[in-house]
Amino acid sequence: MAATESSRARGVDRVIDILRKLHHAQRPMTMRELIEATGSPRSSIYELVAILTEVGWLETSADGSVFFGREMHYYGSDYATHNDLISRAHQSILALVRKYDETTQLCMLEGNKYSVVLSENSARPFNISSDIGVRVPIPWTATGRLLLGHMNADAIRTLIPADDFVLDNGVCIDFDEFMRDVQNAKALGYCCTEGLSNAFRLCMAAPVRDRAGIPIAALCFMTGRDTDPERRQSMLDDLLQSAQALSHR
Template identity: 75%
Template structure:
């Protein structure tokens, strides 16, 4: 049975995690009042945690009193990117894909029951289509989500995805059986392409990066417009599949 002091420390850690998560979800500096309201922690605790984390360089306080991530957090993220073999190699692959095709390329993964962009490089064109890194998006809204669920049964998929996540941001509901068909077809094809799901004019192409067991653990993606020339789309998809297979071979060793 945990002691009172251990329980207090655990609550403190939970509050730190909640505070950092709120800043990430907001993707902007938050006032102390916003942090207190969003975390539900006592006012005194939030002020104490912000002081401790600011002294450690994890947070920075702006002149207006708002709080955001500090420089130390950038260093930690950079360390992770350098020493995570898949992310390090995928970054070079994405840079190459963008250079060749001049379209936004990304590395995407699942985070719990959501999809998220881990790496993203935009095209040099004035108009590009992208998603923010680390933002959690409903799985049915994405091509990647259809690829990364191939190893699950229909019941497991239904249990994983909240019912509300089958409703797109435009109010359209994706029928579960249609989504399941998409997952099965993506598994058969070895890639997935979707159009107009989370954004009306967006086309998403995704190819799986597989682990030693053959499970799709991540995906390389292209984001382009629905009006992109079919011949260019075909070339992009071929290069995407080839690149994902190359990363899978390295990742599986």
């Protein structure tokens, strides 16, 4: 009995691993890529992919590559519709994009990283965006600094891996400087960063708070550093107002 339960648990773990690998890849993967990425036996991956394809969780293209199926879209749509914060935040984001034509996002912590939960992109040719659900190092953006204001330095040092303080351009962020940014964001009630993970990017983040006043998410604008100062202030004012409206009172 225990052996059977253990085998079933491994099967569930492998299903989760397949779905996560496809999400991280952000593209269809061949069976060989899935087998190598998961490290699972070839026969198990083929069997699980066949089962998941049959129920619509996965779809297999003519060339044999595998990606998410239509059924997964339905589940995601259900979650977005019935999660109160996500549903209301989506409407706020749409309104901000309509007004400013700038990429607008809702971001949240996910373990020791942060991820974009919702994103609506600007229609302009030069567009700054991040993929939904991709886990990003916390120190790389304004959002990360804003969401850690309730934590002390020791807790933050324990939470964030040392490698995450190195930007993708090789520049290392000093921990003490990062902590000053975190405390400054807490005092101001918002955070703005320029040229951090992208030399041309300006990121504005405003906190969405729970009933205890702790930031549980951030509403963000992603725009260019050449944005006019007057327009910046107007964007920030509306961002703060929208984030406050999404917060528990």
